Amino acid sequence: MKVQSQSEFGTGVGTLLKITLAPTIWAFHFVISYGAAAVWCEKLTAQGDTVALQVWLIGLTAAALLGIIACGVVGWRVWGKGGYGADGHTPGLGNTESRQGFLGHASVLLSVVSFIAVIFVILPVLMIGSCT
Amino acid sequence: MGSVLFDSGPRGGWFMYPPLSTMDEGVGADIWLLGLSFIEVASIAAAVELIVGVLKCRSPRMRVNLMPLYAWYVLVVGGMILFAFPPLIAGDFLFEMEKSFDWPFFDPTRGGDPMLWQHLFWIFGHPEVYIIFLPSIAIAAMVVPTVAQRPIVGYSWIVLSAVGVGFLSFGLWVHHMFTTGLPNISLGFFSAASEAVVIPTGIQIFVFAATLMVGKVKKSLPMLWIAGALAIFTLGGLTGVMLAIAPFNWAVLDTYFVVAHLHYTLFGGMIFPVMAGIYYFYPFFRKGKMMSETLGRLSFWLIFVGFNAAFLPMHYTGMMGMPRRVYTYGESMDWGWLNMLSTVASFVIAAGFVVFVFDLLRPKRDFDGPKRNPWNAGTLEWSHDVPGESWGVRTIPFITSRYPLWQQPQLVERMDAGRFYLGDTEFGHRETLVTSVLDAKPQHIQRVTGPAYITMLAAGFTGGAFIFPTFHIYVPAIICGAFAIVCVLYWLWTSTAQIPEEPMGDVGLDLRLPRYASGSDAPGWWAVWITMLGDATAFASLVFGFFFYWTASDNFPPQGALHANGAMVVAFAVLLALSWAATRVARGVHRGGNVGLGRLVMAASVLLTLAGGFAVYGAVSHLSPTSHVYPALICGLAVWLGAHLLLGVIGQGYCLARSLAGRMTPLYDADLHNVTLLWHFIALQSLVTAAVIGLLPGWMS
Incomplete structure (x- = not known):
């Protein structure tokens, strides 16, 4: 009973949470950027220059964007496999392939939104070159 | 709310910024915290129930891609509550320790910092706006397909919208704190996220519009309210985009412009969709009865016209510089007539609500037409019996489509005939099926507790444990707390995890399942x-x-x-x-x-x-x-x-x-x-x- 139960929690919720991987990357990117800017400006720099901060956060952004692209590509492949249909009439909506396809589609869409949101968040670092 | 009548409202404003609120000697701040504590406990309990309900208690084979959209929305809201309310619980804890025991968390003279309260409050406060909005707009996601008489266009796009908003709404809180002296870079992050959240929020509105465009729309009262909601909410969203820009925000901060914005988002995002929901679900809750079409239209137009006449001018009064939270101003300010317009219009809104409440409460005759599914909706709640029975459904059906009442022929007849799962109970207990997360495979029979007085007692004592300390009465509070624990334990002991009479049970359709799970x-x-x-x-x-x-x-x-x-x-x-x-x-x-x-x-x-x-x-x-x-x-x-x-x-x-x-x-x-x-x-x-x-x-x- 127990072995089966562990896998239900892991695979069930785990698979469902996979669609939130891209927005989770956005969340970490956001929190780290915010925390780094706060600590940098309050504790680490006296003159308020942000060059080192910019370099680090651009690196972080590149990593985050790569991660999100990976989520999108994986989602795209899963999406393509199933017989996905948005109108609810497509034959085979009630099977495992279409469920997988739906989760893939949702991952792709969330990756797109997260990609845009990460770019939004890094813009102030690039455009505002000072703490004050 | 009643505290206002006894001169014990929160005098520090509703977001209770210290040190103004912690230095206030009155009991108002404590009563405000009391109300908030109840909301926190209740919301988190609701979140638990919603998440477990959506993930584990669906009809057999109702896979995640077949769930009603309402379930997706409340699943996301449940998750948001888990991360939005607890920071406020922590803030309340610190606040009450300062107010009651003089621990100086927000007192700068002893190393404290009032800004911590602002952060904790708004980490809660902004997601909370979306916690209010999402379940309300979820009603639109139920009404729109029914009105269009076709499945929603872009089911996954709605899921994207709900999940995306759920995440991004946590990156907005500092836009309530743009003038508190944070570094400009930090403001930029929150400005950016506040703009980004518009994308998923907007997508669902396009999905609704697309569904209406390709469907055969049947005009109805619920749709009228939804249409009003979308119009008003879009206007509120547009001013939201403006307010997310830090320099514009500095200019209009604490003016009537903000008042206009927040009312447009909350009326459009919450009041109007909930009104639509009341009209839509009324024949579900009061079987065989329907609210009046004429009174409903009258109420809608009074509220819609009154709302716009009251709040549209506030954008302009705000731009002229009228601050929030004042009730007197000089005649030379030139905004007297605009305020008079808002005042008169607010009575028009109130008149609309009077018409609505009268319609809600007046005695009604049974309406003509199909009583079980008057709107010809496709989702399962409309399989209910009229007149109602003392059970939820006769049997739990097997679901293979998104709109089972449209797409699975003879479903209701088979449910009525008891030809699905759990048509009977072997030992006379209340029971339901617990199913798997992704594909809703039936896993076991869950015994459900029945109505009881002990839970009421537990709630009463829990209330006492919170209410007494508000007035600094501690001994009865401790006694209440102890009794609350005893009541909860008694309920757990007598009603939960009971060893079943038989290890396995027959649930119908040749399926046998365990009666206990750990x-x-x-x-x-x-x-x-x-x-x-x-x-x-x-x-x-x-x-x-x-x-x-x-x-x-x-x-x-x-x-x-x-x-x-x-x-x-x-x-x-x-x-x-x-x-x-x-x-x-x-x-x-x-x-x-x-x-x-x-x-x-x-x-x-x-x-x-x-x-x-x-x-x-x-x-x-x-x-x-x-x-x-x-x-x-x-x-x-x-x-x-x-x-x-x-x-x-x-x-x-x-x-x-x-x-x-x-x-x-x-x-x-x-x-x-x-x-x-x-x-x-x-x-x-x-x-x-x-x-x-x-x-x-x-x-x-």
């Missing part, structure tokens, strides 16, 4: 997981406070301050880790069949927890929390941990008692699994607390 199969285990996730978020907010004081102040921890007693910190970390280990070992030993040894280890875990509790007290007892925020925060973390140890030791003792009473056996051991899970979280909190109060101060200074 560990991660049991909904109770999921509930513990979800509750403790929220609890861990509140704890993380307290720890965030530690870092916040460190970044915001040059002198935290202060030089020469007394620290927590190192030896005692080590002692409680070790004792509580051992208690966790004992609980985990007891679970394994007990499951393996060695009940005697299991009981012995459980008893040891109780003693270890008690000893650990004393060590926690010993670690901080020499500190004086009123002198400075540093000892206050250490003591605050200790109080938080102590409260959890009380919960943890009750759980350990409860398992021991259940085993001794023969209500928990190696095969039926759900209680012990749930308490072990609880202890995973408690052990983690103990170790983090030990690290924060024992190690961090050394690194920071």
